[in-house]
Amino acid sequence: MGRLEGKVAVISGAARGQGRAHAETLAREGADIVAFDICAPLRHPLHPGATEEDLAETALLVEKQGRKCLTAKVDARDLPALKELADRAVVELGGIDILVVNHGIWSVSPNSWELPEDDWDESISVLLTGAWKTTTAFIPKIIAGGKGGAVVVTGSTNAVQPQPSAVSYTAAKHGLMGLMKTLAVELGEYNIRVNAVNPAAIHTPMVFEGGTLERALEFRPEYIGHARNVIPMPDGDGWASPQRVADAVVWLVSDEAKYITGVMLPVDGGWAMS
Numbered sequence: 128m129g130r131l132e133g134k135v136a137v138i139s140g141a142a143r144g145q146g147r148a149h150a151e152t153l154a155r156e157g158a159d160i161v162a163f164d165i166c167a168p169l170r171h172p173l174h175p176g177a178t179e180e181d182l183a184e185t186a187l188l189v190e191k192q193g194r195k196c197l198t199a200k201v202d203a204r205d206l207p208a209l210k211e212l213a214d215r216a217v218v219e220l221g222g223i224d225i226l227v228v229n230h231g232i233w234s235v236s237p238n239s240w241e242l243p244e245d246d247w248d249e250s251i252s253v254l255l256t257g258a259w260k261t262t263t264a265f266i267p268k269i270i271a272g273g274k275g276g277a278v279v280v281t282g283s284t285n286a287v288q289p290q291p292s293a294v295s296y297t298a299a300k301h302g303l304m305g306l307m308k309t310l311a312v313e314l315g316e317y318n319i320r321v322n323a324v325n326p327a328a329i330h331t332p333m334v335f336e337g338g339t340l341e342r343a344l345e346f347r348p349e350y351i352g353h354a355r356n357v358i359p360m361p362d363g364d365g366w367a368s369p370q371r372v373a374d375a376v377v378w379l380v381s382d383e384a385k386y387i388t389g390v391m392l393p394v395d396g397g398w399a400m401s
């Protein structure tokens with residue numbers, strides 16, 4: 128029997144990358160999945176947008192585990208659409224137990240004061256306001272289930288350390304930790320735990336497609352280069368597989384982490400030590 132048998136898990140940004148790994152991994156442990164994604168390019172990031180085909184591929188991987196997958200093309204900035212999806216999830220899958228707020232974008236500029244205003248606005252609205260809207264739409268359903276539950280937000284190393292050249296990303300991820308900690312306190316009485324995973328360098332399209340990494344290296348070679356050389360780990364060239372993060376998420380939402388809430392868990396091969 129899997130660790131999440133009989134549970135329903137909602138995952139944002141589930142079309143590809145870490146979100147897809149979370150969907151497949153939680154399904155392997157017995158959870159039915161609600162996988163949503165904007166499935167479109169954003170305005171400012173260089174990395175390409177995920178597609179509806181990507182999201183369909185995630186659903187296929189979940190179904191291969193013998194679990195149900197409800198998919199939806201929804202923008203995490205669209206609260207009415209999120210609430211509609213939450214209602215659908217309860218009707219079609221019987222309730223919600225787990226929420227993984229994973230969606231994200233990454234944009235860079237040479238210095239903070241050189242970032243265009245609407246680039247700042249987009250990052251903050253996706254990464255921070257979109258996370259608040261996602262929790263606002265789905266948490267009432269977890270509370271209503273009356274069985275407790277678990278929420279994980281995906282921060283970053285940059286939720287606790289600055290990334291010069293990525294001010295909006297760094298500021299939003301720091302803010303996300305404030306959201307996580309506030310929810311952890313508020314939801315304790317409902318037996319709902321709220322934690323964060325803070326990955327470092329993970330091999331996904333955000334980093335490896337479109338040229339953001341190259342730009343970041345150009346702006347701050349000393350800083351970004353350092354990210355790949357912290358402690359030699361046997362998982363690629365310092366760029367870990369999304370599975371490493373999924374392994375941490377599945378543990379955090381399982382009963383094995385029953386007494387863990389309000390934690391920022393680095394999943395970073397030791398980066399946070401440096």
Ligand SMILES: NC(=O)c1ccc[n+]([C@@H]2O[C@H](COP(=O)([O-])OP(=O)(O)OC[C@H]3O[C@@H](n4cnc5c(N)ncnc54)[C@H](O)[C@@H]3O)[C@@H](O)[C@H]2O)c1
Nearest residue numbers: 140144145164165177202203230231283327328329331333
């Ligand atoms: N890749 C890394 O090195 C790294 C490191 C630390 C943290 N992170 C974080 O991990 C999370 C997952 O990113 P990833 O590495 O899998 O990148 P990714 O680009 O492969 O996946 C991000 C997904 O989020 C979706 N998304 C973006 N904006 C959205 C919105 N408004 N509404 C719904 N979906 C939206 C995208 O379409 C995409 O499918 C992000 O929060 C990211 O900031 C990534």
